[in-house]
Amino acid sequence: MGWADGDPLAVRIRVAFGADLSADPATWSWTDLTNYWWASDPIELEWGRQSSATRPESSTCALTLRNGDGRFTVGNPTSPYWPYVRTWTPVSVDVDLGDGTGWRTRHSGYVRSWSVTWPGRSGKLAVTRIESVGVLGRLGRGSPPARSPMYRIVAANDGLLAYWPCEDEAGATQAASGFRSVAPMQAAGNVKFAAGDVGRGVQRFGTKPLPLLVLGGSLSGRVPAGTSSPTSWTLEAFWQTGNPVDTVVLLRWTTLAGATFTRWDYVDSYDDVYGTYLVAYTASGSPTVVWSMPTRHVGPYNLRISAVQNGGSIDVTIMTGPFTVGSVTVTGTLGRIDTIALNPDQRVISSPAPLDFVVGHLRVWDSATSPLTYSRVDAHPGEAAHLRLARLCAEDGIALSVPTVPDGGATAMGLQPDGTPLDLYQQCEQVDLGIIYESGPGLAYLPRWSRYAAPVALTIDAADRQLGGNLTPTDNDQQLRNHWTVTRIGGSSAVADDKESITQRGLIPSSPRLNLASDDQLQGHADWRLWMYGQTSTRYRLRVPLHTRSGRALTGDWVACQPGSRIQVVNAPDAAGIDLIDQTIVYARETIRGRRKWMVELATEPADRWEVGVWDDPSFRWDSRTTTLDGDHNAADTSMTVSVARFYDIWSTTATPYDLLVGGERITVTSMSTPGGSGPWTQTANVVRAVNGISKPQAAGTAVHLADAKRWGL
Structure with a gap:
């Protein structure tokens, strides 16, 4: 037995008091509050988005809990859940249909308010109305900063000791830290913030403009001590250098006392022997050239220098981009990094090449490896x-x-x-x-x-009274756009329009700016949007009572529905004008009253805009854009002549039967004659009339189209 057999609906309400929102939700500890559910007030759930919404919208939930002892009162120290009765606490509402599948989540979100009320003003009964939103509501709070691709990918990883993006604006006097616990880098000399450029522009490499140090600028900061065992660290930075005509220390870092080497310099030199080298100094100032190569990498690239204690030796690895350019071992004890500096000697770098000393995204990891890979250093062009x-x-x-x-x-x-x-x-x-x-x-x-020719997720039989309330179609121009100008951000544009619609309804333009990979994509996107929104469409407001005898049979399919799911109403009322209503879900509102009533209200839009053709599938055929009736025909005519303006639009004489749509009447072609004339061409068809129940005379010049025509996907 279960809900479909007439049993009460099993409802579960859980709250994760004290949950760490930055942790994996699978680690949250849940408290079942179902016994405190005040079923006299409905559970109200909303998901999807309103038809006018231009961005994803959060789901919402409202439900009521009994609060006679004040356990759901915010700030009440006598609550058994104190001090965790607070906003943004996770909440989950589930149902079990008794069909063996188990609990299905109807809402997973975060409590936005705990509103205590006393119904009837008696003071003897207190209830708390919980209102919550989904994860999109939590992500939409406040005004987060706009981060660069490189900042995002670096900050998303664990194990960082320090990170300075160096993406500060032109008037900065320090390089901000990516962590509150780490101080900014201090600027000295002539640092030009936001003035550095790299080949093909900084945006190409996923960063905001970076500091220019070629004029003698220096940046320095302190690094918190790591805890890795054995001692290890990794330094990384994104930069570009020229070909200096003298010797320049590009990067210097010091280590804590007790190490064999207390200072390390990464050096670029005009010397033919050592083009680039890494030198380590003891506390007394004695140098050891750890690694060198006679060539330079001027960039732009990511530099990575790693070290790890290996017994009585130190293993050092140097990488430029994805390439390992050095892997060496020196005897000694490795120290943890204490300070780090860029161009520490404030050298004015002279270079015969046009490249400058531009640097940023300096980071220190508490390990000898980095979680980042740099086979590509860019802002992900061409990514799906x-x-x-x-x-x-x-x-x-x-x-x-x-x-x-x-x-x-x-x-x-x-x-x-x-x-x-x-x-x-x-x-x-x-x-x-x-x-x-x-x-x-x-x-x-x-x-x-996945939206193309989607399977039907829910079938509602109007004849079986699975619809409740009024069937409310909406046929207006709210979504109509008959002139599209699609622009590629940073590129060109393309236009698609419907001149007939513009003549009849006036110009209704739309001009989206899309982040496409190339201008070659533009025309297809413009044409497809005109196809989707270039004509009036019938949308519906539907009510489905899931608590009636026939409605309960729909519940298993309903709980699997989501935004974009395809639903069909069969045996639609005669006044609808069609027998089958084919739509996709845009928005849903669910109301659960106690354990016996469950109502769903839906806003939908046509599914046929996503019905695309399949190559080499004989059930899909080309439509004609240039066919009209060649003369008047009365409602009883079983032979009809058509005129075809383009030869490529002539109708098949061998693929019969197929259905045409003429003035709203569906007509089945049982045979079609060969084309006559030299253009326009005429063909005569033997037909079965009024296949869809519409019987009417048809006038000369009426457009003739393939019924159930499909379009090739974008």
């Missing part, structure tokens, strides 16, 4: 939208579920800009025409590829 979204979420510690997308179905993006998390997520969604939505404590993504 769904893969970029997955990487961004991983950098932010947000779980993301994404279905597999073949290479041919991916949307290639341009350079990743500086941005806030939600802005960067939205850019992926916008360019791919996918849907970001909440799934448990994390996010999920429905890519464009």
Whole structure:
């Protein structure tokens, strides 16, 4: 027995008091509060997004708990949950349909308010109304800074002792630290913040403008002591240098007392013997050339120098970009890094080459390895939208579920800009025409590829009274855009328009700016958006009572639905004008009243815009854009003549039967004659009329199209 058989609905309400929001949600400890549920007030759930929303929206939940002893009163020290009755505490609402599948989560979010009220003003009964939002609501708080791609990827990793992005603005007098516990780097000499450029521009390499040190500027800072055992560290920096005409210490760091070497210098020299070298000094100033090579790497590139204690020796590795250029061992005891400086001698660097000394993203790791790889040092040009979204979420510690997308179905993006998390997520969604939505404590993504010809997730039979309330279609121009100018950020643009629609309804333009990889993608994106939104469309507001006898049978399918899921209403009322209503879910509101009533309200939009053709599938055929009726035909005619303006639009004489749509009437062609004339061409078809129940005379010049026409995907 279960909900579908008439049993009460099993509801579970849990709260993770004291949860560490930066930890894996799987580690949270949950307290079951179902026994305190005040079922007289409804549980109200909302998810998806309003039809006018231009960015992902958070789900919401509201429910009421009995609070007679004040245990859900914020700040009450007598509460058994004190001091954890606070905002942004995780909450989960689940249902069990009794079908053997177990609990299904209807809302996973964070408490935004604990509102205590006394119904009836008696003071004898106190309740707390919880209002919560999903993870998108938590991510959307405040005004986070717009971070560069390199900053994001560095800061997302553990094991950093110190990090100075050096992305400060032009008026800076210090290089800000990436950590509150580490002091900024101090500037000396002539440091020109935000003045340094690198080959092909800094954005190409995923960073904001960096300091220019070629005029004698120096930056220095202190590094917290590490705890690695055995002692080890890694230094990394992104930079570009010229070819100095003298010897310049580019990078210097000192180590704590007790080490064999208390100072290390990374040097660039005009000397033909040592073009670049690493020299270590003892406390008495005695130098040892640890590594050298006669050539220079002027950049831009990432420098990595690692060291680890190995018995009585020190293993040192030097990398420029993905290449290991040095791997050596010296005798001695390794010390932990204490201070670090760029151009410590404040040398004015003279160079015959046009490259300057530009440096940034200086970091120190508490290990002899770095979690970062630099086979590519850039802002990820050409990265697929769904893969970029997955990487961004991983950098932010947000779980993301994404279905597999073949290479041919991916949307290639341009350079990743500086941005806030939600802005960067939205850019992926916008360019791919996918849907970001909440799934448990994390996010999920429905890519464009998965929206094509999607399977039906829920079928509602109106004849079986599975619809409740009024069937409310909306047929207006709210989404209509008949002129599209699609611009590639940093590139060109393309136009697609419907001149007939513009003549009939006036110009309704849209001009999205998309982060596409190349200008070659523009026309396809403009055409596809015109296809999707260039015509009026019928959207619906549907009510589905899941607590009725027939409605309970839908619940198993309903709880698997999500934003973008395809639903169909069969046996629609006659006044709807069609027997089958085919839509996708945009927004849902669920209301659970006690354990016996469960109502769903839906906002939907047409699914046919995602019905694309499949190559070499005989069930998909080309439509004609230039076919019209060649004369008037009454409602009883079983032979109809058409005129075709383009030879490539003539109708098949061998693939019959197939259905045409003429003035709203569906007509089945049982045979079609060969084309006559020299252009326009005429063909005569034997037909079955009024296949969809619409019977009417048809006038000459009426457009003739393939019924259920499909479009090739973007």
